Amino acid sequence: MKRGKRYLNAAKLFDKTAQYDVAEAVSLVKKMAVAKFDETIEAHIRLGVDGRHADQQVRGAVVLPHGTGKTVRVLVFAKGDKLAEAEAAGADYVGGEELVPKIQNDGWLDFDVVVATPDMMGVVGRLGRVLGPKGLMPNPKAGTVTMDVAKAVKDIKAGKIEYRLDKTNIIHVPIGKASFTEEQLVENFETLIGAIIKAKPAAAKGQYLRSVTLASTMGPGVKLNTAKLS
Structure with missing residues (x-):
């Protein structure tokens, strides 16, 4: 894959083989955005689980303290009083x-x-x-199948994100924007990684956090020292 000049210049700012602590990684990723x-x-978090087995699935949701910096449009399927509840909580679309x-x-x-x-x-x-x-698709594990539609909508608008394994057992989630302060990005990341560690399936054996990388949309990935995270 041919890389642009900006990407190549950014990649010179750090050692690709090194593993950084969270604050250093965030600082580098911001500089390279x-x-x-x-x-x-x-x-991008690679886990030591096999998502093909139901007892090793990792999925859930967490509210990032500083949100994602993205305006999230919420659709609520409900009926009766719940329609008005969802609308009052700030849902963009409601219906049945x-x-x-x-x-x-x-x-x-x-x-x-x-x-x-x-x-x-x-x-x-x-x-x-x-x-x-x-x-x-709404899912009870992510808190998107619920009678408390008002709380669900408010949480999502406040920065609630869903995380789940892809087919290669990696979780990909946004933790904010390059315009966020380093402190905001570190706090968001620590909230996310805490939730993922807590969600470790009992059936998972060996090293749980295999690799953790932070990257901006157009920038190179910076590896984190996983030993310091778990």
């Missing part, structure tokens, strides 16, 4: 069965997170083929 837009800072054809047939996907009350999961389930591959 030199794109003309406010780059997202992401954590009438939204199914809009999503299924018209390809409407102007939202980032879907919340549903348990009694609406039969309706939402019909959208599994559309929402599933995009990672938008």
Whole structure:
């Protein structure tokens, strides 16, 4: 893969073979985020589990103290009083069965997170083929299937993010923007890694945190010293 001049210049700022502590890594990643837009800072966490086994799945959600810097659009599937509750809490879109054809047939996907009350999961389930591959299906583990729609919406708007393993047993999540202070990014990262360590499955054997890398959207990855994290 051919790398641009900015990337190559940034890569000269650090030792690719070294492992850094969180504060040093955050400082380097911020310095290397030199794109003309406010780059997202992401954590890429490889775990020593096999996600193909149900008892080794790692999935959950955590509220980052400083949010992600991104405006999140929330869609809530509910009925009765819960519709007004969700709206009052700041949901961008609320509705029920009438939204199914809009999503299924018209390809409407102007939202980032879907919340549903348990009694609406039969309706939402019909959208599994559309929402599933995009990672938008509500899930009780992530707190997006709940009767307390107001809390779910407020948490998401405040910076709640979902984390889960991909097919290669890596978790990819944003921890903020390059415009955040180093302290904000460190606090967000520590909150996230704390939640992932707490979510360690009992069936996981050996080293749990295999590798942790921080990177900005366009910048190179900086490896963290995992021994100092667990």
